[in-house]
Amino acid sequence: MDRLSPSEARQLQEQLAGRVVLRPLPAVFSVLGAADLSYIKETNQLIAVIVTFSWPTLQPLESVHVKSAIRFPYVPGLLSFREIPAMLKAYAQLRRPPDIFLCDGQGLAHPRRFGLACHLGILLEKPTVGCAKTRLCGNHEPLEAERGARQPLWLDGTQVGYVYRSKTGVKPLYISPGHLADCNSALWLVERCLGRYRLPEPLRAAHHTATRLRKTMMAT
């Protein structure tokens, strides 16, 4: 999965998309993981952070991070090829592997039905859920402004996820199953992870850690 051309990457996505399994998330599990990245412009590197939490209490368990050289440019639709190498490196540092992963990006809500969350799920063979801050593709009916409002996200006549207003008056979240999950349980998981803010707490924690590390490392 290293030095692919964009067209080869798209071809690989179409192939791997056939392996994605859609089904409800496990009813019982004990560790939830969340991953996020920050970018170090000066060295053209990525910092990958994975934070794990006990479920369902969401108490922090451990946090790992790695620096990784960028091997693939950012291309809309091919984000996973840029981020996954760093995420796998961080994953190897974990003492206790998560049962389920929350990802900062799309899952099924992708032109070839193979967003970042699907890719990570297939490689780790674990349930994953995608939670993106903005839309990549798909259409939906108008969303009410109140917290909790939701609309199915459609792509070519099939539902690929939900557009979900996590807080009143904020921009919605784009939630879609990655692997070993489905639209409804993906939304359920995100709802269960919400705290006071727009983003689910695990992703906020991973994002804050990644951002803080970037600034810390710039001074090194």
Next chain:
DNA sequence: GCGACAG
């Protein structure tokens, strides 16, 4: 050809 386009 034109607009859209996760992080």
Next chain:
DNA sequence: ATCTTGTCGC
């Protein structure tokens, strides 16, 4: 993603 201050609205 990152570059960036004040400011409008819950």
